[in-house]
Amino acid sequence: MDEQARIMQALGGVSLAGHSIQGGMALPPPHGHDGIDDGRKQDIGDILHQIMTITDQSLDEAQAKKHGLNCHRMKPALFSVLCEIKEKTGLSIRGAQEEDPPDPQLMRLDNMLLAEGVSGPEKGGGSAAAAAAAAASGGASDNSIEHSDYRAKLTQIRQIYHTELEKYEQACNEFTTHVMNLLREQSRTRPISPKEIERMVGIIHRKFSSIQMQLKQSTCEAVMILRSRFLDARRKRRNFSKQATEILNEYFYSHLSNPYPSEEAKEELAKKCSITVSQVGAASLSQTQWLVSNWFGNKRIRYKKNIGKFQEEANLYAAKTAVTAAHAVAAAVQNSQTNSPTTPNSGSSGSFNLPNSGDMFLSMQSLNGDSYQGAQVGANVQSQVDTLRHVISQTAGYSEALGGNTMYSPHGLNANGGWHDTTTPSAVISPTEGPGSVHSDTSN
DNA sequence: CTGGATGATTTATA
DNA sequence: TATAAATCATCCAG
Numbered sequence: 481m482d483e484q485a486r487i488m489q490a491l492g493g494v495s496l497a498g499h500s501i502q503g504g505m506a507l508p509p510p511h512g513h514d515g516i517d518d519g520r521k522q523d524i525g526d527i528l529h530q531i532m533t534i535t536d537q538s539l540d541e542a543q544a545k546k547h548g549l550n551c552h553r554m555k556p557a558l559f560s561v562l563c564e565i566k567e568k569t570g571l572s573i574r575g576a577q578e579e580d581p582p583d584p585q586l587m588r589l590d591n592m593l594l595a596e597g598v599s600g601p602e603k604g605g606g607s608a609a610a611a612a613a614a615a616a617s618g619g620a621s622d623n624s625i626e627h628s629d630y631r632a633k634l635t636q637i638r639q640i641y642h643t644e645l646e647k648y649e650q651a652c653n654e655f656t657t658h659v660m661n662l663l664r665e666q667s668r669t670r671p672i673s674p675k676e677i678e679r680m681v682g683i684i685h686r687k688f689s690s691i692q693m694q695l696k697q698s699t700c701e702a703v704m705i706l707r708s709r710f711l712d713a714r715r716k717r718r719n720f721s722k723q724a725t726e727i728l729n730e731y732f733y734s735h736l737s738n739p740y741p742s743e744e745a746k747e748e749l750a751k752k753c754s755i756t757v758s759q760v761g762a763a764s765l766s767q768t769q770w771l772v773s774n775w776f777g778n779k780r781i782r783y784k785k786n787i788g789k790f791q792e793e794a795n796l797y798a799a800k801t802a803v804t805a806a807h808a809v810a811a812a813v814q815n816s817q818t819n820s821p822t823t824p825n826s827g828s829s830g831s832f833n834l835p836n837s838g839d840m841f842l843s844m845q846s847l848n849g850d851s852y853q854g855a856q857v858g859a860n861v862q863s864q865v866d867t868l869r870h871v872i873s874q875t876a877g878y879s880e881a882l883g884g885n886t887m888y889s890p891h892g893l894n895a896n897g898g899w900h901d902t903t904t905p906s907a908v909i910s911p912t913e914g915p916g917s918v919h920s921d922t923s924n
Numbered sequence: 925c926t927g928g929a930t931g932a933t934t935t936a937t938a
Numbered sequence: 939t940a941t942a943a944a945t946c947a948t949c950c951a952g
Contacts, residue, residue, distance in 0.1 A: 717931045717948045725930095740941090773940090774932060781943060782930085 550668065559671065566671050586689075589696040596703050598638045633706050641699045645692065652688035656681055720775070724753040728775050732783075733797035738899065739780055746772045780899065 552558075593599040663677050720728070731749060732739050741749060750768035783790050 719930070719949065771931080775930095777941070777943095778931070780941085784942090 562671050566673075583693070586693050586696070589693065589700055592700050592703075593641075593696060596700075597634065598641055598699060598703060634703070637699060637702050637706065641695065644695050648688055648692050648695065652685065655688075656684050659684060720753070720771075727752050728772070728779070729793065729797050730801055732776065732779050733794050734801050736794070739776060739783075740899070741772065741776060784899075 590599065659680060660677060663672055663680065666672060727749060731741065731745070735741070746769045747765065750765055750772050753768060753772065
C-alpha cells in the first residue's frame with residue numbers, strides 16, 4: 481500500500497520534475513505531516529494552478545530549458561552537489577532492506593496450484609500431479625474414465641491461468657522497462673543511484689506479484705469450486721428412469737440363473753439405458769456401463785438378501801418377459817421345426833449356464849441376433865415352451881390358481897445363496913421353498 | 925418429517 | 939480385478 485503511493489510519487493516526480501522547477505517551487509517532502517498550515521496549503525494551491533496551466537507551449541519551453549540546463553557549464557558541479565546532498569539525506573537507502581519474506585499465503589496458493597496440476601510443468605507431469613491429487617482425495621474408482629470431464633475443465637482453468645500469468649509478466653516487464661528508461665533519462669538531470677532504481681524495480685515487481693497472487697487465489701477458488709461440484713455430482717444420486725430400471729430388471733430376472741452380464745451385455749444394456757439415463761450430463765458409454773455394473777451389484781446383493789421381497793417383482797418381470805418373448809419364441813419354434821433343431825445343445829457354452837426362458841428373451845430382445853445365444857434357442861425351445869406356458873398362465877391371475885407360490889425361485893442360487901459356483905440351474909420354475917413369506921400379492 | 929428404496933462408495937476377499 | 943458385503947447419501951412417497 482505504502483509502495484503504491486511511493487510509486488505514484490516517484491512517477492509523478494519523474495514527469496513533473498521539470499515543470500515544478502519552473503516556478504522555483506519544489507514539491508514538499510512526501511513525509512512529514514507535521515504542520516500542513518495555511519501557508520503550505522497556499523503553496524499546494526499554487527502548484528495545482530501551475531499544473532493546470534501547463535500547455536504544450538510550456539512543455540516545449542521546459543524541454544528547451546532542460547536542454548539548456550544540461551548544456552550548462554556548471555551542470556556537472558551542480559550535479560555532484562546534488563548527489564552529495566542526497567547521499568546525506570539517506571532517503572534512498574530506506575526500504576532497501578525490505579527483503580520480502582516469502583508470503584505464507586502465497587506459498588500455500590503455489591503449493592495448492594502445484595498439487596492440483598494447474599501450475600508446474602506442462603502436460604506430462606501436470607496431469608500426473610492432477611491424477612495423484614485426485615486419487616488422494618477420491619477413491620480407486622476415479623481414475624481415468626470419470627475424470628475426463630473434470631480434467632477437461634481443469635485444463636481449461638490451467639490454460640486461462642497461464643495465459644493470464646504470462647500477460648501479467650509481460651505487463652510487468654514492459655512497465656519496468658518503461659520506468660527504467662524514464663529513470664535513466666532522469667538520471668542525467670538528477671541523481672539517481674542504481675540502488676534506487678533497483679528499489680523501484682522491486683516495488684514494481686512486488687506490486688505485480690500481488691496482482692498475480694490475486695490471480696492465483698481466484699484460480700484456486702475456481703479449482704475448489706470445480707472440485708466440490710465434481711465430487712458432489714459424483715455423490716449425488718439420481719434415480720434411473722423408469723425405462724432404464726425396466727430394462728435392467730428384465731435382464732436381471734431373465735438371467736436370474738447367472739445375473740452377471742458380460743462386457744458386451746453391459747455395453748448393450750448401457751446403450752439401451754443411456755438413452756434414458758442421459759440426464760447424467762455427458763454420460764459416456766463407459767460411464768453408463770459403470771452404472772450398469774453398480775446396478776447389478778446392488779441388485780444381486782439385495783435380491784439375495786431378501787428374495788421374498790423380490791418375488792413379486794420377479795414374477796412380474798418373468799411374466800412380462802414371457803409375454804414379450806412369446807411371439808419371438810413362437811417364431812423360433814416354427815423355425816426350429818421347419819429347419820432343424822440340430823443345433824448342438826452344448827454348443828460353445830461349455831460351463832455357461834443354460835439359458836432359461838428369460839435368457840432367450842434377451843437373446844432375441846437385447847442381443848438381437850447374437851449368434852451364440854441365438855444358437856441355443858433352437859436347442860432349448862422345447863423346455864422354453866413349457867416354461868412359457870407355465871408363466872403365461874401365471875400372467876392371467878397367477879398365485880391363486882396355483883396355490884400362490886408358484887413363483888420364480890432363485891434357481892441360480894445354491895444352498896449358500898451363491899451364484900457363482902452353482903450347479904447348472906434347472907431352467908424351470910419350481911416351487912422350491914419360497915424363501916420367507918411367499919406372500920401372494922393378489923392385487924394384480 | 926420419516927422410513928424405505930436405491931444409486932454410489934468403500935472395504936474385504938478370492 | 940471383479941465381486942460381495944457393508945455403508946453412505948440422497949430421493950421420494952406417504
